[in-house]
Amino acid sequence: MKKSNYYFILLLVVLTFPLAAKEQKIDAARLLQHVKILAADSLSGRRTCSRGAELARNYLRGYFYRLQLQPLFESFSQKFTVETERLTCTEGVNLIGLIKGRKTDAGTIVVSAHYDHLGIKNGEIFNGADDNASGVAALLEIANYFSKNKPQHDLVFCAFDAEELNSAGARAFIENLPFNRENLKLNFNIDMISISPKNELFIAGASHYPVLKTRLSSVVQKEQRINIRWGHDTPEPRYQDWTFASDHRVFHRVQIPFIYFGVEDHSFYHQPEDTFEHIDQDFFVDAANFVFEALLQLDNSFSKFLRPPAQR
Numbered sequence: 442m443k444k445s446n447y448y449f450i451l452l453l454v455v456l457t458f459p460l461a462a463k464e465q466k467i468d469a470a471r472l473l474q475h476v477k478i479l480a481a482d483s484l485s486g487r488r489t490c491s492r493g494a495e496l497a498r499n500y501l502r503g504y505f506y507r508l509q510l511q512p513l514f515e516s517f518s519q520k521f522t523v524e525t526e527r528l529t530c531t532e533g534v535n536l537i538g539l540i541k542g543r544k545t546d547a548g549t550i551v552v553s554a555h556y557d558h559l560g561i562k563n564g565e566i567f568n569g570a571d572d573n574a575s576g577v578a579a580l581l582e583i584a585n586y587f588s589k590n591k592p593q594h595d596l597v598f599c600a601f602d603a604e605e606l607n608s609a610g611a612r613a614f615i616e617n618l619p620f621n622r623e624n625l626k627l628n629f630n631i632d633m634i635s636i637s638p639k640n641e642l643f644i645a646g647a648s649h650y651p652v653l654k655t656r657l658s659s660v661v662q663k664e665q666r667i668n669i670r671w672g673h674d675t676p677e678p679r680y681q682d683w684t685f686a687s688d689h690r691v692f693h694r695v696q697i698p699f700i701y702f703g704v705e706d707h708s709f710y711h712q713p714e715d716t717f718e719h720i721d722q723d724f725f726v727d728a729a730n731f732v733f734e735a736l737l738q739l740d741n742s743f744s745k746f747l748r749p750p751a752q753r
């Protein structure tokens with residue numbers, strides 16, 4: 442090897458080392474595969490109570506079984522009736538699976554992502570790749586990790602139905618919790634994490650529950666690939682307040698702390714163009730890995746900083 446080549450290679454190694462050193466725990470290929478399947482035309486936009494939603498559930502349920510999550514309802518399925526102005530139907534179904542924690546008194550973290558979307562309108566399929574096949578894919582791979590590496594808390598993985606119908610699925614869950622309400626410490630909600638022209642992922646909720654910011658600050662500081670921003674959780678007029686923007690609103694309304702991960706609205710948001718082809722694969726994989734690191738950190742540090750709600 443010529444000496445100049447040697448120095449060139451050495452320089453490359455030095456330059457790429459910081460990225461190479463950080464191991465990505467979430468498998469990129471599997472993550473993308475989940476989105477591709479959930480956002481396929483054959484699932485017709487996964488509208489609540491539709492055949493497409495049922496097909497989505499078959500896929501998710503198969504993965505829950507493969508990971509050997511504990512079903513908290515028969516076949517993981519919590520059924521409920523949807524009664525909204527836009528739709529009334531009886532086949533709303535949340536999929537709920539548990540991974541038992543190592544500490545019996547740590548309590549429960551509910552990890553959620555909604556799998557429903559808008560279905561077909563005027564003959565056009567709204568595939569919902571970013572909203573929210575992306576969040577569900579992250580949930581599946583996070584569950585995959587914790588199925589092999591036991592968490593401290595009980596982790597309850599909720600693929601919620603009917604978020605697009607005023608969170609009817611999350612409301613059915615909170616009204617019929619499959620465990621003790623006092624054990625529920627946190628909702629960790631993921632909704633839209635795969636498209637951001639500014640390479641930005643937001644964390645919302647910490648202004649309501651400042652302890653979360655403290656606990657996550659080290660993970661945020663370590664993140665080098667994407668820009669992590671706190672916010673969208675105050676009535677400040679410059680930014681949209683997302684406190685009631687997704688399923689975490691149901692938890693917040695009953696004073697259960699939440700933390701939410703998502704991107705700002707983009708040109709494909711709630712459009713037929715929200716397809717697998719339009720997601721930013723690099724950003725998505727990085728965002729999913731960051732969300733995973735955040736949950737890992739909270740699982741290791743969260744409960745001991747919390748007092749029961751009555752004493753706050």
Ligand SMILES: [Zn+2]
Binds near residue numbers: 573604632633687
């Ligand atoms: Zn959504």
